[in-house]
Amino acid sequence: MNPPSAPETHLVIEPLVVPRSLDDPDAQPFLAMVRLDNEVCRHDTGHSDLDRDPAEALGFWQADDDWLHVGFVARANGAIVGAVSMLFSREPDATSAEFDLMVDPGRWGEGVEDALLGAACAEAWRRGRTVVQTWTLHRPDPPARSIAPATGRGRIPADDRQTRFLTDAGFSLEQVERTSSFDLTGSFDRVEQLLAAARERMGEGYRVVGWSPPTPERYLDSFAHAISRMSTDAPAGGMVVEEETWDADRVRRRDERLAAQHLFVSLVAVEHIATGEIVAFNELVIGDDRTAATQQYGTLVLREHRGRRLGTVVKCENLLRWRTLVPQSPRVATFNAEENRHMLDINEAIGFVPISYAGAWKKVREAGG
Numbered sequence: 001m002n003p004p005s006a007p008e009t010h011l012v013i014e015p016l017v018v019p020r021s022l023d024d025p026d027a028q029p030f031l032a033m034v035r036l037d038n039e040v041c042r043h044d045t046g047h048s049d050l051d052r053d054p055a056e057a058l059g060f061w062q063a064d065d066d067w068l069h070v071g072f073v074a075r076a077n078g079a080i081v082g083a084v085s086m087l088f089s090r091e092p093d094a095t096s097a098e099f100d101l102m103v104d105p106g107r108w109g110e111g112v113e114d115a116l117l118g119a120a121c122a123e124a125w126r127r128g129r130t131v132v133q134t135w136t137l138h139r140p141d142p143p144a145r146s147i148a149p150a151t152g153r154g155r156i157p158a159d160d161r162q163t164r165f166l167t168d169a170g171f172s173l174e175q176v177e178r179t180s181s182f183d184l185t186g187s188f189d190r191v192e193q194l195l196a197a198a199r200e201r202m203g204e205g206y207r208v209v210g211w212s213p214p215t216p217e218r219y220l221d222s223f224a225h226a227i228s229r230m231s232t233d234a235p236a237g238g239m240v241v242e243e244e245t246w247d248a249d250r251v252r253r254r255d256e257r258l259a260a261q262h263l264f265v266s267l268v269a270v271e272h273i274a275t276g277e278i279v280a281f282n283e284l285v286i287g288d289d290r291t292a293a294t295q296q297y298g299t300l301v302l303r304e305h306r307g308r309r310l311g312t313v314v315k316c317e318n319l320l321r322w323r324t325l326v327p328q329s330p331r332v333a334t335f336n337a338e339e340n341r342h343m344l345d346i347n348e349a350i351g352f353v354p355i356s357y358a359g360a361w362k363k364v365r366e367a368g369g
Contacts, residue, residue: 011111013119016071016083018061022054029073030058033083036102043105044137044162045356049181049293049333056287059261065253066090066244072119074103074112082112084120088127089242096131096240097124101162108161117169125365131240134171136162136359149173149359151237154338156359166361175237175337175360178344180352182332184294188320190351195316198309202270206279206310208317210268212325213255220248222278223269226300227251233303235337239360262288265297266325268318270310279305282314284322286329294322296334299343312346319350 019027034054041050061069067087074082082103088094099120103113124132136156143157154176157163167173199208215223224246231244258265263285270280283297301310319332335358336343 010077011115012075013072013115014075016073016085018069018071019058022058029080029083030054030061032080033057033071033073033085033102036080036083036104037085037100040102040105041137044139044160045179046139047355049179049331049355050137051292053262053287053289056261056263059257059259059263062260063253063257066250070123072116072123074116076107076110076112081107082116084116086120086123088124088129089244091242091244094242095129096133096242097127097129099124099132099134101134113165121363121365130365131362132365133239133360133362134166135177136160136166136361138163138357138359140354140356147173149175149237149338151175151337151339153341154178154357156357163359169363171361171363172238173359174239174362175235175339177335177337177358177360178354179356179358180334180336180344180347181293181355182319182334182347182350182352184319184323184329184331186351188323190349191316191319194312194349195320198312198316201309202313203308205273206270206308207273208268208313209271210266210317210321212267213258213265215251215255215267218276219269219271219278220251222271222276223281224248224251226269226278226281226302227254227298229302230298230300233300235340237337237339237360239362258285264290264326266318266321268314268321270301270305270314272305280310280314282311282318284318284326284332286326290326290328292329294326294329294332296332299334311343312349315346315350 017026019030031054034057038051042048070086072084073080085100087098121132138156138160145158146155147158148155228244228246231241266284268282269278272279280301282299285295285297
């Protein structure tokens with residue numbers, strides 16, 4: 001007798017329902033998406049430093065004043081085997097959409113990734129966007145073959161499944177980012193030495209300030225301006241970065257979202273004394289599990305205040321502050337563009353080491369497509 005044939009896979013793509021709470025009966029697809037996200041990140045990087053808690057993810061999805069969140073899940077014979085999350089800026093002239101493709105690594109190659117990418121692109125085109133962008137994660141081991149982005153800085157493996165998939169789908173590699181980690185359990189002697197030298201270079205025209213949200217009223221407007229400069233001053237390679245409009249109310253909404261995500265934040269900034277403006281800042285963030293890896297969010301020095309080692313000041317000051325606030329966290333993870341040599345130099349001097357890489361990909365809709 002011939003062995004029975006495998007049952008035919010019935011694949012269905014359906015919209016993701018965002019539950020009101022994680023205990024809701026309809027929360028299962030959302031929880032499955034978060035689980036898949038963590039599984040894919042661990043599989044592709046070899047570490048767990050990018051894990052997200054479901055409460056953190058839900059708080060982000062439920063905050064929709066400044067961004068529109070859209071998602072789809074893929075079911076194979078009823079079981080969720082993949083998902084795609086999409087982010088649309090609400091800026092009036094926005095042209096791009098971001099997406100994150102998550103497929104059970106064991107199901108890759110069965111058509112799940114193709115169906116989800118098709119759904120994401122169709123949704124972007126339907127909403128009038130002409131560019132779709134995404135990121136892939138890769139282990140730090142030197143590959144047999146690699147490809148470089150348009151910037152010429154950094155490389156990712158040419159033969160990783162996600163590299164081949166996006167290349168075949170017509171995406172171009174526009175940038176490579178490095179994920180670096182700092183050991184919070186080791187010596188801080190180097191941090192203190194670098195900080196002392198940087199403070200001397202900074203001079204007397206600046207002061208260091210720090211807080212955890214909510215943002216103090218006196219800094220709302222200037223911090224809003226500083227955050228808005230992330231979309232114009234940070235290197236983006238060939239990626240489309242929508243310029244963002246920030247004001248005090250948006251900073252307040254952001255503070256509320258971070259609280260809804262169960263995130264604890266330490267922010268260290270540099271204030272320009274003559275103007276009272278925030279001209280540099282660094283954020284460290286962690287969820288309810290204080291023994292997990294810390295994430296570094298934004299770090300920026302406004303262009304007109306560069307050259308005074310303010311980046312070193314905010315990074316080192318915040319690491320020292322964090323050691324007191326969250327002593328249980330073992331390390332900090334951060335992303336930096338490979339062409340951002342100045343910031344990478346600061347990280348390397350402090351003691352950050354590479355643990356994985358990310359590729360930034362873009363596809364422009366063809367005329368009539």
